[in-house]
Structures are given as C-alpha cells and as structure tokens.
Amino acid sequence: MIILLLLLLLYSKLGGAQLIRCPPIVSLYFCHLQDFEEVRLSDIIVTMPSTENQGSASPFVSFGRSILSIRREQIHSMEANHDPNTQESEIELFLQLISKRFHDLSVVSADELLSLAWMWKLLDAFICCHEEFRVILLNNKVQVCKPPLDRLVAEFFDRCLKALDICNATRDGIEKIRQWEKQLEIVLSAMDSRQRTMGEGQFRRARKALMDLAIAMLDEKETGSIFSHRNRSFGRHQSSKDQRHHLPGHSRSLSWSVSRSWSAAKQLQSIANNLVPPRGNDISATNGLAVPVFAMSYVLMFVLWALVAAIPCQDRGLQIHCSVPRHFSWGAPFILLQERIMEESKKRERRNSxxxxxxxxxxxxxxxxxxxxxxxxxxxxxxxxxxxxxxxxQEVTLVCEALKNGLDPLERQVREVFRKIMNGRTEGLEFLGSVNKPE
Structure with missing residues (x-):
C-alpha cells in the first residue's frame, strides 16, 4: 500500500496536472478500471482522502470512484451535446452537403453533362447524402417516431420502395446499351484493315451488324421494352424456376420482376406525388427535421428522374409534376440541372433518342x-x-472504349444505390418498430 502511494506521489511531482497514464501496477490492481486509465492526476489527488479521515475506508476505493465519476461526467457531457443546437447544426451541414454536391454537378460543361462519368458522380452524390441522412435519423430516433415526423419518414420509406424498381429498370437499360455496343464491336472487327484487306465480305458483315443495331435501337425508341420481360433484381440471380418458389424477403423490390405494363414515367410520378415542401407548423413541430426529410425525398426523386432521362427504360417520360424547392437555398442546383436536362431533351438529335x-x-x-x-x-x-x-x-473505336470503361462502374454504382436504399429502409423500419414497441 505504502509503495503504491509513493508511486502516486512520484507521478504527481513528475507530471503535475498533465494527462498521463496510471502506473501499470495501479491499473493491474484495479483491473475493472482498465477502460478508464487515462485521467488527469490532479483530479485523482484532489479526490483522494486525507490520512486523517481515512478510517477503515481504503484510499484506492476512493481513487477508483473518482475515476468512474470522471468517466460518468464525460458520458453525460457527450449525451448532453446532442441538444437542439447540435441538431440544428446537423441539419444545416446536411443541407449544405446537398447544395455543394449538386452545385458541382450543375456547373459542368455541356460535353460532360449526362455522360457516363457524370451519371456516376450523380449516384455518388446520392449515396453520400443518403448516408448523412441516415445518421440524422439514427441520432433522432425518438423524435422520428412522433407525429408529424413519423408520417413524413414513412412516406420517404414508401418512395424508397418504389425507387427499387427504377434501379432494376436502369440496370436493364445498361444491359441494352451493352448489347448495342457488341454490334459496334462486330463492325470494328469487320472493318479492321490492320488484319486484312477490306473487301466486299467485310463490308457486308459490317452492314448486317449496323442493321441489327438500328433495329434494336428503333425497337427501343418505339416500345421501350426490348428486355422488359426479364428484369433482374439486385437481390440475387435466379432462374425462372427458382423465382416461382421464391419466398418474400427483404431483398425484394416492389415487384420482383417489372411487368410488361410497368411504366417508368408512372413510377416516377407516383414517387413525386404529394412531394411538397413542409409547412411552417410541421417544421416547428419537428424542430426542423421535416426539412431534411423533404430534402432527401426530393434528392431521391430527382436522381431517379435523371436516371430515367439518360438510360433506356420501359415507357420513359420526363414530364412529372412536382414542386421545385425554389425558396430553399439548396434548391438552386436542382432548378439549373432540370433546365439543362430539359434543354438537352429538346435538341433535334435527342428528340427521338x-x-x-x-x-x-x-x-x-x-x-x-x-x-x-x-x-x-x-x-x-x-x-x-x-x-x-x-x-x-476511329470514331467507333472511341465510342466503344468509352462504353467499356463507363458501363461497368455505372452498373456497380446503381447496385450500390439499390443496396443503400434497401438497407436504409430496412434499418429505419426496424428502429421505428423498436421505439414504438411497448416494454
């Protein structure tokens, strides 16, 4: 005991009130305090009892209690930090993130807009915003379960469910582009003058591949459903036989396979329905949390709209009725992006694309x-x-290289968006259920 006290006094002379680690022998003695070894020695010395009043109490018991009390104060301080001011700061940072990421997307050159690289960045911005939104919900679980926020969050999760089908349709659209690219590869193979002299046979082969490509693209323009009968879900790959025996689970989208009558335009409109800025009383009743819920819902809808605009989808359509968030500071990039994309759709060479x-x-x-x-x-x-x-x-070669380099990363990004939406919805519904469950 005397040796331990001497060690403590020696540390006090060497370290003063600096942040130090307790001597190993002390840590060993108090094995249950290993998580709290890092303390201020001044706190320890102040709380240690004087020799005059020790009585039967051990000084090391008091020493241990002082460390635990310090740790409890730290924990309570951390919990208290998530006050309304912290919540307001979280919301502000989230809205600034949306504004920054989509502003960067809105000011790109005309050559970059709606390219494969730009689409990848668009989905990356969505993933980043979705993750921050998820953290906000988790940090405010109790409030999320109270009206009117519970209704707004439930509507967001409903939109997420509908978004999964658009992700599936987008993946099929990417597969269509791959099939078209293969026809161009045949043209390149036939017209490769480095391997053989170009003759009539090579030109006939190239002509056939070009005709097949034209028919496939024309069919897509007219029907928008070349592969509509075999939409694959991101959940798992299955044969038709397996799908008949598949049991419902978390990996299912709104429909396991998009039907022939499914419409991307109608699905987008169903997501946009009732997507209006929150009223003032809703904002005040939720301590401002209604705003990030609306913002994330709008980001979701806009990203899906851009996907449908860029990628071949069944029954595409760009005209959706939705309130543009003009009076929100983060809404400006979306207004500019919407205008630029609509201008692209009206160009003569894009009109029937x-x-x-x-x-x-x-x-x-x-x-x-x-x-x-x-x-x-x-x-x-x-x-x-x-x-x-x-x-x-040479021109065809450049296009084929761009498609080869861009389609796979874009498809992986669409897969990641699908998983983020699905997992975020599942996690949200689980904590909503756990909070609402009576103890």
Whole structure:
C-alpha cells in the first residue's frame, strides 16, 4: 500500500496536472478500471482522502470512484451535446452537403453533362447524402417516431420502395446499351484493315451488324421494352424456376420482376406525388427535421428522374409534376440541372433518342455515319474511301472504349444505390418498430 502511494506521489511531482497514464501496477490492481486509465492526476489527488479521515475506508476505493465519476461526467457531457443546437447544426451541414454536391454537378460543361462519368458522380452524390441522412435519423430516433415526423419518414420509406424498381429498370437499360455496343464491336472487327484487306465480305458483315443495331435501337425508341420481360433484381440471380418458389424477403423490390405494363414515367410520378415542401407548423413541430426529410425525398426523386432521362427504360417520360424547392437555398442546383436536362431533351438529335446519355448520342451518330459509308461504297476502294473508312472506324473505336470503361462502374454504382436504399429502409423500419414497441 505504502509503495503504491509513493508511486502516486512520484507521478504527481513528475507530471503535475498533465494527462498521463496510471502506473501499470495501479491499473493491474484495479483491473475493472482498465477502460478508464487515462485521467488527469490532479483530479485523482484532489479526490483522494486525507490520512486523517481515512478510517477503515481504503484510499484506492476512493481513487477508483473518482475515476468512474470522471468517466460518468464525460458520458453525460457527450449525451448532453446532442441538444437542439447540435441538431440544428446537423441539419444545416446536411443541407449544405446537398447544395455543394449538386452545385458541382450543375456547373459542368455541356460535353460532360449526362455522360457516363457524370451519371456516376450523380449516384455518388446520392449515396453520400443518403448516408448523412441516415445518421440524422439514427441520432433522432425518438423524435422520428412522433407525429408529424413519423408520417413524413414513412412516406420517404414508401418512395424508397418504389425507387427499387427504377434501379432494376436502369440496370436493364445498361444491359441494352451493352448489347448495342457488341454490334459496334462486330463492325470494328469487320472493318479492321490492320488484319486484312477490306473487301466486299467485310463490308457486308459490317452492314448486317449496323442493321441489327438500328433495329434494336428503333425497337427501343418505339416500345421501350426490348428486355422488359426479364428484369433482374439486385437481390440475387435466379432462374425462372427458382423465382416461382421464391419466398418474400427483404431483398425484394416492389415487384420482383417489372411487368410488361410497368411504366417508368408512372413510377416516377407516383414517387413525386404529394412531394411538397413542409409547412411552417410541421417544421416547428419537428424542430426542423421535416426539412431534411423533404430534402432527401426530393434528392431521391430527382436522381431517379435523371436516371430515367439518360438510360433506356420501359415507357420513359420526363414530364412529372412536382414542386421545385425554389425558396430553399439548396434548391438552386436542382432548378439549373432540370433546365439543362430539359434543354438537352429538346435538341433535334435527342428528340427521338432512346436515352439522353451522351454516349448513346455518340453511338447513334457514329452508326449513322458508318451506315452511310457502307451503303455508298464501290469496289475497288479508292484511297479517299479508305481514308474515310479509317476515320469512321476511329470514331467507333472511341465510342466503344468509352462504353467499356463507363458501363461497368455505372452498373456497380446503381447496385450500390439499390443496396443503400434497401438497407436504409430496412434499418429505419426496424428502429421505428423498436421505439414504438411497448416494454
């Protein structure tokens, strides 16, 4: 005992009130205090009893209690930090994040807008905002379960459920683009002058691939449902036989397979329905939490709208009725983005396109130029035609490389969005249920 007291006095002389670690022997003696080894020595010395009043009480019991009391005060201080001011700061930072991420997306050049790289960044912005929104909900579980916030959060989760089908439809749209890219690969293989001299056989093969591509893209423009009968969910890959015996579970979207009558435009409108800015009394009743719920709901709807605009989907449509958040500071980037995307859709070369994706437009243009060349060629080839064919092949090569480099990352990002939405909804419903469950 005397040795331990001497060690403590020695530490007090060496360290003063600086932050130090208790001597190992003290930590060993108080093994139940290992988590609280880091303390201020001044606090320990102040709380240790004097030798005159020790009586039967051990000084080390008092020493241990002092450490525990310090730790309890730290914990209570941390809990108290999540006060209304902290909540207001959380909300403000979240809205600033939305404004920053979507402002960066809204000021890109015309060449970058609606490209595969831009779409990836759009989904990355959504994932980032969704994660921060999830943290806000978890930090305010009790308040989320009280009216009117419980209704607003429930409506958000309902929109999330509907969003899963659009994610599935987007993935099928990406698969359609892959099939079109394969036809361009056939054209490149046929027109590769480095391997063989270009003759009539090579041009016939290229013409057939271009015709197949034109038919596939025309069919998509007219019906929007080349692959509508076999939509795959992100939950798991299954054969049709497996799907008949599949039991419902968390991995299901609103419908396991999008039906032939499913409409991306109608699904978007159902998500946008009743999506209006919160009223003043709702904002005050929720301590401002109604605003981030509305903001995240709008971000969800907008990102899905941009996906449907860019990627081939069954029954695409850009005209949806939704209140644009003009009087919110974070709403400005969305207004600009909506205007720019609508302007793109009205351009002559985009008006009847199967998607506003930049690479789709490049594919259509290259295919059109190559078709004109193949249809007008005469044999034997002149040097001028050989040069023109080489230039067209180079353009097609660039488009194919852009598609190869961009489609896989975009599909992975769509998968991640699907998982974030599904897991966030499941987690939210679970904590809503646990808070509402009577003890």
């Amino acid at each position: 199967s998607g506003l994706l930049k690479e789709i437009n490049q594919m259509e243009r290259c295919a059109s130029h190559m078709t004109d060349l193949v249809d007008s060629v005469h044999f034997p080839l002149t040097d001028e035609l050989k040069t023109e064919a080489g230039q067209q092949v």
